[in-house]
Amino acid sequence: MDWLTDPLQFGFFVRALLAVVLVSVLCALVGAWVVLRGLSYIGDAMSHAVFPGIVGAFLAGGNLLVGALIAAVFTALGIGAVGRRSGLKQDSAIGIVFVGMFALGVVMLSRAPTFTTDLSNFLIGNPLGVTPADLWGALAVTLVVGTILTAMQKELLLASFDPTEARAIGLPVRRLESLLLILIGLVVVLTVQLVGTTLSVSLLITSSASARLLARSLRTMIGLAALLGTLGGVAGLYLSYYINTAPGATIVLVNTALFLGALAFRKRE
Numbered sequence: 001m002d003w004l005t006d007p008l009q010f011g012f013f014v015r016a017l018l019a020v021v022l023v024s025v026l027c028a029l030v031g032a033w034v035v036l037r038g039l040s041y042i043g044d045a046m047s048h049a050v051f052p053g054i055v056g057a058f059l060a061g062g063n064l065l066v067g068a069l070i071a072a073v074f075t076a077l078g079i080g081a082v083g084r085r086s087g088l089k090q091d092s093a094i095g096i097v098f099v100g101m102f103a104l105g106v107v108m109l110s111r112a113p114t115f116t117t118d119l120s121n122f123l124i125g126n127p128l129g130v131t132p133a134d135l136w137g138a139l140a141v142t143l144v145v146g147t148i149l150t151a152m153q154k155e156l157l158l159a160s161f162d163p164t165e166a167r168a169i170g171l172p173v174r175r176l177e178s179l180l181l182i183l184i185g186l187v188v189v190l191t192v193q194l195v196g197t198t199l200s201v202s203l204l205i206t207s208s209a210s211a212r213l214l215a216r217s218l219r220t221m222i223g224l225a226a227l228l229g230t231l232g233g234v235a236g237l238y239l240s241y242y243i244n245t246a247p248g249a250t251i252v253l254v255n256t257a258l259f260l261g262a263l264a265f266r267k268r269e
Contacts, residue, residue, distance in 0.1 A: 007241050016127040016237055022138040023191055029146050031208030037160050045098035045160040046188040047201050051105030072182045072185030077100055080178045097178045127247045141190055145183050174251030202252040210262040232258050
């Protein structure tokens with residue numbers, strides 16, 4: 001059992017494990033809605049759209065996470081506003097807003113005198129660099145998102161799959177959609193800090209997609225997605241430790257392998 005306990009002597013590895021568990025639960029809570037509503041594209045969009053917030057905070061000498069959070073909220077509200085005012089489908093609104101935000105970040109970055117390790121780590125991701133403050137932040141976001149989604153589950157389900165009926169009984173469908181987009185943005189910001197802008201989408205979507213293949217109810221899907229995400233995260237961290245690879249990318253590959261396994265199992269049924 002030495003292979004299991006040896007890495008645990010390092011505080012950074014233990015913190016990374018705890019972060020993976022928290023983020024897996026958090027991503028499962030929101031990822032189930034992303035997959036069920038066909039919003040997988042928004043995970044990728046959000047992970048790039050927070051870029052100007054990160055760069056802006058870096059240039060101002062502020063907290064990168066706070067900058068990313070502000071950008072995520074503006075992106076979520078912008079997607080909703082563009083979709084409503086233009087009459088375009090949501091995927092078009094997402095594409096317009098995220099490309100514009102990402103381009104803004106690139107322009108802002110071109111004005112930066114240096115490209116430091118702090119900003120590089122935020123973009124590429126480094127689970128082994130998680131601090132105790134990051135863990136408390138992850139726990140707080142998980143509790144907030146979980147509480148909101150639990151309290152609003154019936155309303156969100158009706159607004160998502162039967163908006164006409166939802167409007168007929170007086171539910172604020174547009175506000176519910178904006179709320180869901182903002183929650184997705186919160187989750188993306190947290191996962192971006194761990195695995196970077198280009199890989200965060202996998203933690204949000206892959207485990208939930210695997211669970212969708214195996215589960216028959218929303219509650220079961222969320223629980224299974226959290227379990228699969230935790231399994232993939234822990235296995236990926238241990239694998240990266242022993243074969244000396246990038247932890248974030250290794251976690252994504254393990255999650256992808258779990259999805260392929262779920263897909264193969266589903267075909268046999």
